[in-house]
Amino acid sequence: MPRELPVESAQVVVYVPYYYGFDVPTPGKCASPAERAAGIARAAMIFRQKLKQGLIKPEGAKDASMCMDTYRWVFDCCRVPGPEGLDSSVSYAKPGDLGDSGHIID
Helix, strand or coil: CCCEEEECCCCCEECCCCCCCCCCCCCCCCCCCCHHHHHHHHHHHHHHHHHHHCCCCEEEEEEHHHCCHHHHHHCCCCEEEHHHHEEEEECCCCCCCCCCCCCCCC
């Protein structure tokens, strides 16, 4: 469950423990850990591109949609530790970015 952490000024940093699980690869499909890492990185970049282009369907329960605002903090941002535990969030998202640069780090 998200919990708010102390931050500078009125900005709110929400701590959400994300856990990612991956299926065991099919024998012979990924010959090395490097191939496995490349596959995960590629899948993340495809997801990022779909997210930037607005192609990800909103999550929901039954007939109601859930707020997906936290998705903007999944890519192109970082949490910067501050003095006395006052952290801040920095977003490097660029207006008009459709996620098609093909680079993991811009």
